[in-house]
Amino acid sequence: MKKTVIDVQNMSFSFGSLSVLEDVTFSIKEREMIGVIGPNGGGKTTLLRLMLGLLKPDKGSITVLGNSPKNSSHRIGYVPQQRLFDPLFPVSVLDVVMMGRVGKSWGGPFSKNDRELAAQALRDVDLYHQHQTAFADLSGGQRQRTLIARALASSAELLFFDEPTANVDSFAEQNIYNLLSKLNEKLTIIVVSHDVGFVSKYVGSVVCVNRLVHIHPTSEIDGKNIQDIYGADLAMVRHDHRCSEKGHTWVNF
Amino acid sequence: MGQFLRDLQTYSFLQYALIAGLLTSISCGIIGSYVTVRRITYIAGAIAHCTLGGMGAARFLQKEYAFPVTPLQGAVTAALLAACIIAMVKHHSSQREDTVLSAIWSIGMAVGIFFISRTGGYNEDLMSYLFGDILMVSQRDLLLIGILDLIIVGVVLLFYNKLISVCFDEEFARISGIRVELFDLLLLLMIALTVVLLVQVVGIVMVVAMLTLPAAGAGLLVKRLWHMMVTAILLCLVCTTGGLAISYQLDFPAGATIIIMAGMVYFLVIALKKWGKA
Numbered sequence: 201m202k203k204t205v206i207d208v209q210n211m212s213f214s215f216g217s218l219s220v221l222e223d224v225t226f227s228i229k230e231r232e233m234i235g236v237i238g239p240n241g242g243g244k245t246t247l248l249r250l251m252l253g254l255l256k257p258d259k260g261s262i263t264v265l266g267n268s269p270k271n272s273s274h275r276i277g278y279v280p281q282q283r284l285f286d287p288l289f290p291v292s293v294l295d296v297v298m299m300g301r302v303g304k305s306w307g308g309p310f311s312k313n314d315r316e317l318a319a320q321a322l323r324d325v326d327l328y329h330q331h332q333t334a335f336a337d338l339s340g341g342q343r344q345r346t347l348i349a350r351a352l353a354s355s356a357e358l359l360f361f362d363e364p365t366a367n368v369d370s371f372a373e374q375n376i377y378n379l380l381s382k383l384n385e386k387l388t389i390i391v392v393s394h395d396v397g398f399v400s401k402y403v404g405s406v407v408c409v410n411r412l413v414h415i416h417p418t419s420e421i422d423g424k425n426i427q428d429i430y431g432a433d434l435a436m437v438r439h440d441h442r443c444s445e446k447g448h449t450w451v452n453f
Numbered sequence: 454m455g456q457f458l459r460d461l462q463t464y465s466f467l468q469y470a471l472i473a474g475l476l477t478s479i480s481c482g483i484i485g486s487y488v489t490v491r492r493i494t495y496i497a498g499a500i501a502h503c504t505l506g507g508m509g510a511a512r513f514l515q516k517e518y519a520f521p522v523t524p525l526q527g528a529v530t531a532a533l534l535a536a537c538i539i540a541m542v543k544h545h546s547s548q549r550e551d552t553v554l555s556a557i558w559s560i561g562m563a564v565g566i567f568f569i570s571r572t573g574g575y576n577e578d579l580m581s582y583l584f585g586d587i588l589m590v591s592q593r594d595l596l597l598i599g600i601l602d603l604i605i606v607g608v609v610l611l612f613y614n615k616l617i618s619v620c621f622d623e624e625f626a627r628i629s630g631i632r633v634e635l636f637d638l639l640l641l642l643m644i645a646l647t648v649v650l651l652v653q654v655v656g657i658v659m660v661v662a663m664l665t666l667p668a669a670g671a672g673l674l675v676k677r678l679w680h681m682m683v684t685a686i687l688l689c690l691v692c693t694t695g696g697l698a699i700s701y702q703l704d705f706p707a708g709a710t711i712i713i714m715a716g717m718v719y720f721l722v723i724a725l726k727k728w729g730k731a
Contacts, residue, residue, distance in 0.1 A: 252628055254628070273627075273628045273629075274628070276628060280625065285622070288490070288672065289490055289620075290676050290678050290680070291621060291676075291677060295677060299618045299621065299622070299625065299629075302629065303618075303629030303630035307614070308614075309614075310614065334677075336676075337676075354629055
């Protein structure tokens with residue numbers, strides 16, 4: 201029996217009078233890979249921030265790893281969008297990854313254990329050879345992998361990704377997806393993405409967020425519920441980078 | 454340059470000035486790097502200008518009522534108070550941050566000018582507050598500068614990792630359990646102390662230049678925060694020592710000469726960088 205790692209019960213949240221999420225109930229079990237999809241402004245990021253304890257629900261409850269989100273957040277590895285960073289900030293790749301260890305002590309220099317965990321995290325994302333490179337000099341995909349290593353270095357039990365493939369070329373994108381699948385063997389992963397193609401291919405279930413929240417196994421995603429989520433007619437286009445010469449054949453998502 | 458070196462051996466005021474420049478460079482390089490990478494020059498400017506209020510009030514109490522406070526102590530109080538207000542507004546208020554900073558900036562100055570106008574005697578002190586007077590630094594001031602330096606270096610050595618995390622990615626820092634508000638306040642308090650040191654050397658009006666130009670120049674040369682700090686300290690040393698020597702030799706105002714040196718060093722670094730690439 202798999203343990204429940206995230207449990208959301210009848211949770212509602214609004215910014216002032218603007219209702220963002222209404223009566224949300226779902227739960228996530230350990231070692232699941234969950235995609236969070238939905239239109240812009242639908243509340244994906246808000247849901248993520250609620251689960252990280254950065255926002256408080258107005259009604260209902262959120263339990264993360266058996267505790268309140270705020271008290272559990274240090275056990276979550278958060279991987280933000282890499283384009284949010286100041287390109288002039290003077291840090292090396294290793295400096296960034298070491299930041300995953302900073303919350304673990306009161307201050308002072310890093311311990312040998314901290315350094316080993318950071319080095320291991322960099323090896324896991326295959327970036328150890330670049331550890332002395334300036335973060336600013338990396339490509340988009342390499343920056344994303346550095347931020348993943350930072351989350352891994354914190355010995356997180358849960359990983360949250362916010363649009364991991366934004367500003368990343370398609371080769372690096374493939375790389376990141378493969379990395380996520382590998383990490384999923386040990387960790388629970390939640391990925392916010394607008395990329396339905398990614399969701400269909402890699403994740404087990406999707407949480408669809410557009411004020412209301414539904415959770416389905418990926419196999420159930422079809423044109424009908426995509427339309428429900430996005431609230432408009434949408435053409436379904438496969439986000440599959442390996443196109444055959446004969447063109448696409450439709451498959452069931 | 455000969456005159457400066459000869460007089461340096463004779464006059465204690467010149468020795469004090471030189472030591473003040475050296476000591477200030479240490480905190481200036483370290484804290485200037487934080488101010489620059491965090492892009493909070495405007496905060497430093499507001500704190501610097503509101504120290505006039507503290508200095509004016511302290512001098513008024515000292516002269517008119519023989520209170521045992523010095524303008525320097527007044528400046529420390531005003532700067533620390535401003536840092537606390539800014540930290541509170543940033544994290545617990547819905548007011549626009551830059552509005553509050555402008556208020557601190559100008560109200561502080563107004564209070565200072567008010568008290569100075571109510572204080573008897575000559576008002577030439579006002580000029581030295583605004584534009585600095587490194588040649589007037591006393592032995593007692595040096596002791597205070599030294600203590601403030603020790604505090605800043607000690608805090609940064611202890612909490613370097615926390616501070617860089619908070620500066621680089623506040624949200625991640627908060628999620629990983631770092632008390633972001635606390636470290637933000639700590640950084641602002643250290644900025645306040647550094648500002649007070651710099652007011653002695655280059656004056657209220659030019660503090661911001663000393664906090665940004667050497668650090669920004671250093672940032673162009675190196676790629677890690679602590680390397681930037683060390684390089685910025687060296688550039689500050691060049692500016693304060695060189696500026697002091699030149700201003701003494703040619704009878705220029707010391708604060709302004711130091712700032713012009715800092716500006717030249719910054720543009721020289723940019724030029725070298727461009728030239729190096731071409």
